[in-house]
Amino acid sequence: MNKAFVGALVALVAMAVFVGCTKSETGGGAGNDTFKVVVPALATSVKQGELQTVKVSIERGDGFKRSVKLEFKSSTGITVDPASTTVQPSDKGDVQLKIAAANDAPLGESLILVKATPSQGEAAETQIKITVSAK
Numbered sequence: 001m002n003k004a005f006v007g008a009l010v011a012l013v014a015m016a017v018f019v020g021c022t023k024s025e026t027g028g029g030a031g032n033d034t035f036k037v038v039v040p041a042l043a044t045s046v047k048q049g050e051l052q053t054v055k056v057s058i059e060r061g062d063g064f065k066r067s068v069k070l071e072f073k074s075s076t077g078i079t080v081d082p083a084s085t086t087v088q089p090s091d092k093g094d095v096q097l098k099i100a101a102a103n104d105a106p107l108g109e110s111l112i113l114v115k116a117t118p119s120q121g122e123a124a125e126t127q128i129k130i131t132v133s134a135k
Contacts, residue, residue: 043109045133078130080097082097113127
């Protein structure tokens with residue numbers, strides 16, 4: 001392998017590590033009794049009339065042992081399934097979110113608001129970026 005190729009590959013891997021996901025502000029309580037919501041850092045692309053799946057995760061502090069209700073609110077023309085779900089303390093913490101763009105969904109950037117409310121403590125919020133393109 002030539003040095004330019006190896007250098008480009010290393011740079012690409014480093015970029016992937018830094019842009020892989022976005023975390024919400026901290027929710028829950030204090031110290032290690034907290035959690036964060038992790039969503040994709042980059043916009044998810046979806047064509048009108050099509051469906052994409054993204055992973056939303058709850059990242060728990062060592063002391064956080066509560067259930068977390070996730071609620072998803074989308075823009076016009078975008079549907080999210082499930083619209084809400086509860087992640088139990090014993091769950092792995094990953095939710096597969098199905099995002100669909102209607103045939104007439106507006107083109108361009110859109111946001112899905114994610115609210116995570118623990119059974120006790122402070123809620124956390126973040127957003128999933130969506131880019132809708134033509135069929």
